[in-house]
Amino acid sequence: MKKKDTRPRVAKTAAAEGGEVALHKLLEAMLSLRTAGELHAFLEDLCTPAELEAIADRWRVVPLLIEQVPYRDIHDRTGVSVTTIGRIARCLGHGAGGYRIAAARVLGGPDSSSH
Template sequence: MSTRQEKAAENELFAAILSLESIAELRAFFEDLCTPAELEAITDRWSVVPALLEGTPYREISHQTGVSVTTIGRVARCLTHGAGGYQIALKRQKQ
């Protein structure tokens, strides 16, 4: 797939996600889209964001959540050098 085709496919995926109207619909979609391991990896990443923003040490987060220190480090890197998506989602959840 060319870069242009990949971008179009991504946009279609994101539009499909935005069209869903409830947690139940999102859960069904992601259960169909992802393997259980992929969904667990996504959930793990999201679950450590609040602790990272509170400044909790990686090893403590890992001990509390079971998420690897490597994954926690990747999430931390995205929080500081990523596209800002985590921050947008957190802000909207608080509204």
């Protein structure tokens, strides 16, 4: 039998709202940075080296997926797991559109406005 969650629903909602506020403030902070160097310094302070490496690896997979390179070849070239490659591919196809916007602007990828 599953144990009933007795925590107040209001507390969960307040925590979720607090997280949304914190995320919004983080986005504002990132948008305030003016150069790649400033953003790099901010990300080095914000993330662990492993987190930065994981983020960079995910971005490295995007152009390969856009070029329709097979997952196994992407894995062989980058060392990124096939599971992670699949997740990135799902985001490219059905996500919020962030990868496609950035790819269109930075890599010359397909315009995200059609999604």
